[in-house]
Amino acid sequence: MDRKKLAEASSSQVLCWDCKLSAFVPFFLPTVTLAPNCNHNCHVTNSVSRVVVIFPLYYKNPPSIFLGKHQRSASREQRPLPMDAVLVSLRNTSTRVLTSLALGLLIVAVVVGKLLIGGRRRLKCPPAVPGLPLMGNLHQLKERKPYRIFAKWAETYGPIYSIRTGASTMVVLNSTEVAKEAMVTRFSSISTRKLSNSLTLLTSNKSMVATSDYGEFHKMVKRYILASVLGASAQKRYRGLRETMIENIVNILHLEIKDNPQSAVELREPFKTEVFRLALKEALGKDVESIYVEELGQEMTKKEIFDVLVVEPMIGATEVDWRDFFPYLRWVPNRSMDIKIQRMVTRKRAVTRALITEQKKRIALGEAISCYLDFLLSESTLAEEQLTTLVWEAIIEATDTTLVTTEWAMYELAQNPKCQDRLYHEIQEVCGSEMVTEEHLPKLPYLIAVFHETLRRYSPVPVIPLRYAHEDTQLGGYDIPAGTQIAINLYACNMNKKDWDEPEEWKPERFLGSNFEPMDLHKTMAFGAGKRICAGSLQAMLVSCTAIGRFIQEFEWRLKEGEEDNIDTVHLTTHKLHPMHAYITPRAMNRSGLRSS
Template identity: 50%
Template structure:
């Protein structure tokens, strides 16, 4: 029986060998069965690899930016402003192209239509975030709405923050808090200017934005403006030290780059303790301060009526199913997000208005015509179209998050007619979309007139030409709040003061942090309108 089987196998082998390429016909008839079987296995592997290669070649991949062996395009992205490089490359390679960063294949999209396809139409296939070492640490392994994978936990946590803090209804309820803190800030600025001769006081605009914003964030989150907190093992921290620990330090930590992120298999072989320790130290301080603030809320909760509950009180009373990490991140996330985009956009808007007196005067005259001598209010915003154009144009030019965190492709998909294999990553270049020369002539020029009367531009809700808050199911939860705060800050600054840039202030394009913070705080000379 055995000899008959061997004979049959050899016969099949001869028949099979006749169809092999000449270079594989080194097996002779006198080879024993074992060698023949080995040869068959080798041939099978060759043909399998050939088939895979042929199949791969049949696919239509996006154009590839040439790179180097092993490192790919990493050395071309060393300036930490990849969004600018991507925008430049899109002019040569088109609105969708591929790069290789180490062992990672990434698809870069710099087109509003293709971004819509990726973020809305094909969303289910790329709903998973792919974060680097530092962001994984700072987000407690993606336990926050903005950085989590889309799924049950994401929807649950987003529903909580929208229903109780950032949604339209709670934002309307918090209107008085916004107005109160804005009024305090304006009074403080007027007071400072009285101490200086006319037109000589250089105001730190960023600090005044923070003075209106951070107390509001604390009050809507914790129900009070926190002047100090004691943290066991660390000591006591003032309000602005709390700001640094909860906002500034995590923003700095978010851009720490771990070279191992580009070579994932090497993470098991090599450590990067310096980076990990720095990120963990930032996370530890953040967590300890948040936990101390939560414990203060917990102690005071028993004596409060439900009507007096703050956002954190509501979490403690009604969401006991949150684990410790979810509770911590649910408290911290709205603090950092509320304290970031609003500062970035308001500061850049004031820079442009102070740089262009005619546009500042045009905005001032619009406010005067609509509200007269009384202070501008949120009810007036709908009647200030030039103000709306000013804010939208700033969000276009100074995109707060120029490059969205990578999305992981979980299954083979097509975008723009190109094949995107599972296992690749997708990067949405928001900066490039907002600076697309085909959509925005002279995109580096700040010109609110280009958006005046453009009713369709809704910042990513239905129109995707400008998406400062993202789009689709992952659109930023704080969009409603931001579009109350930013216009009110800008309108109040312009209504109360005339702004000019000192000779020392230059138009710098450099930024810091993951978002486009101006490298140096804006210094501008403010003159009260009442003194003109």
């Protein structure tokens, strides 16, 4: 190609080889940036110098086809370098570089693999469920009901086994014996929470009782919530609020069947509204019908407040972010997930702050009622973000477990007339014409059995939030290395045929034997065990049992047609996907003692 032809190429806007090379080289070496300095009339010298600088291999041993006669005297006429030669050289160089890198990585992988395998052979590790390279067993958990898959694997691999979730190893516990060993006996080695990215953000980096690592902060805030809201003494103070809540629900149901006697009623909506009202009174000292949220610039109704504080965070907590399984790729953006969770966090924080601000105004005016927020403010030991998160925790935790357990219990009683009749007759014998109250509960063993059997069959949290071993330990006779994640599958523990007769069946009478104390809260481990047992377990039992007793005392329940098969649950939880609908008939009794708000 002579100067005349090169000039013609330039005039027709055809890029020279140097420009093509400048765009092509970064494909092989992304960190190299070639400065554009071509006016479409450059020659081989520029291209050759760049290639030599970029590829040191060719600088020491340049192939003749590449440089050849172009390295002769600089005074001689310079000629353009054929593009074929450049491409061949680039291809050969990139092939050698990539091959060298691949071989190096392979050698490293083999050495590390041998070391790991050798270390594994020295340990007695739990049996491993076969999986795929890199992914591990993630592809087998795509149905988003991991607790069912875990229970199925336990039939093959035993009550304790390990799986791979991307880059992490997880040991899954599927029996009551080994679960209690982890939560009680080995607690000192397995007391640290392992949270997803979503939960870390939603809980303000573990600033809650339920999600904080066991240590001074956890013990301090658990002491706070027990002393002011959920402990036995605090529960006595709030008993009137709980009884009012239940009677409000009963009155709402009476009004519904009075207006529409032939229609089925939905229990969830009135129960959700009233238990949320109770949570607000306990946490903030006052019910809230609406509030202006300055940070969001809008007035929010009670339903909108409930959605922001309870519904949205529950959805966010079950969202799966693939980066949780590959920590070394955490820097890779996942914009849709990040935006969704950050929006939830912002809205939750803004609404909670607005509620706290209103209570502070009442305190300044001397109008405040003693509540959890007052207690936290009086301690003066918490940062603002911690205070906000703890108040939110008291609201959400008082709402969730109680609602889930009560709805499933009423569903089972409505489709089991014999169980419903047995409970009703027990209530009649103990209470007569008096309303069921918390004082009656120790005398109502079948009612308590209904509560525990519902927790067993429909545990609100089928898999306890992940923990990880912060030191080497043992479980079930196996060695558990530090850093291993621990998943306690309560669903499998409570559906184990070795421990439970016909576990698929809902049979309250199984809890009436001599093996169980009527008021024992830990039969099914639904509230955990050991030092990390749920702080709200007592309130959940008092509210659910009293509510179930009053509903059966007041009405005869029968499921709406087609409801028998309506047992789908929400993703990772056992929350009933669709609200229960039932036909209810008032029973003949004296209702003179009913309370209303």
